[in-house]
Amino acid sequence: MPHLESKSIDLAVIGGSGLYAFPGLENTTRHALDTPFGAASGDVVIGDFAGMRVAFLARHGESHSVPPHRVNYRANLWALHRLGAHRVIGVNAVGGIRSDMGPRVIVVPDQLIDYTHGRLTSFCDVDGAEVKHIDFSEPYTEALRQQLLAAARTAGIAVIDGGCYGATQGPRLETRAEIARMKRDGCDLVGMTGMPEAALARELSLDYACLALVANFAAGCGDEAEISIEEIFAHLAAATAEVPRLLAAMPQT
Numbered sequence: 001m002p003h004l005e006s007k008s009i010d011l012a013v014i015g016g017s018g019l020y021a022f023p024g025l026e027n028t029t030r031h032a033l034d035t036p037f038g039a040a041s042g043d044v045v046i047g048d049f050a051g052m053r054v055a056f057l058a059r060h061g062e063s064h065s066v067p068p069h070r071v072n073y074r075a076n077l078w079a080l081h082r083l084g085a086h087r088v089i090g091v092n093a094v095g096g097i098r099s100d101m102g103p104r105v106i107v108v109p110d111q112l113i114d115y116t117h118g119r120l121t122s123f124c125d126v127d128g129a130e131v132k133h134i135d136f137s138e139p140y141t142e143a144l145r146q147q148l149l150a151a152a153r154t155a156g157i158a159v160i161d162g163g164c165y166g167a168t169q170g171p172r173l174e175t176r177a178e179i180a181r182m183k184r185d186g187c188d189l190v191g192m193t194g195m196p197e198a199a200l201a202r203e204l205s206l207d208y209a210c211l212a213l214v215a216n217f218a219a220g221c222g223d224e225a226e227i228s229i230e231e232i233f234a235h236l237a238a239a240t241a242e243v244p245r246l247l248a249a250m251p252q253t
């Protein structure tokens, strides 16, 4: 399939809660793509950043109007692919389950468990489409994870290497019992948008990695009896502020 953007895209970024526009993106053009899977969450904004051609898409829309279970993940990934993206970073707000993954910590996970349901999880359910059984043993592209970790080192930003992301349905937060079960399952983090995004990226042979920003301790993991949404957004704003500096240090491929 020919790419629509004349210059190649060095890096695509899908912004999660708290990241609705990419600070520092210059000479931007907006692309509203009509995909075979419907509308993406919004326009893809392409511009220049730190010597790279960067494509940015706000996963929940630019005014945070699309909840996690209603994001058109297929249209989003397809649009980035069609525009010429090869490397995609999914920025995701998460709750921390592991004790060293408290608010404002940044994690580059290496595994995931999918607890979502009722989402459209594959490009293969269109009539006549070839059925692909992708290998998903390693859900994130290791080379891209390593690039993120190298960028964090260069930028002097502390990140945790590895961890298991549990993807829940949302939009509600989880019960203590659900988080206790996820902990027993081996989850270190919980978020609502990691899947099916990672699997769809693999179906399109895109390199994909996750930059998980911890907004709160997950239910029952911190001292608070209740999780405050105001606190979530305050912590998220602090962690999100580091993202452009980290991505500016990404090696160019």
Ligand code: HPA
Binding pocket: 093, 094, 095, 096, 168, 173, 174, 190, 191, 192, 215, 216, 217, 218, 219, 232
């Ligand atoms: N659970 C699920 N998703 C989240 C959380 C959480 O506690 N915090 C931020 N995203």
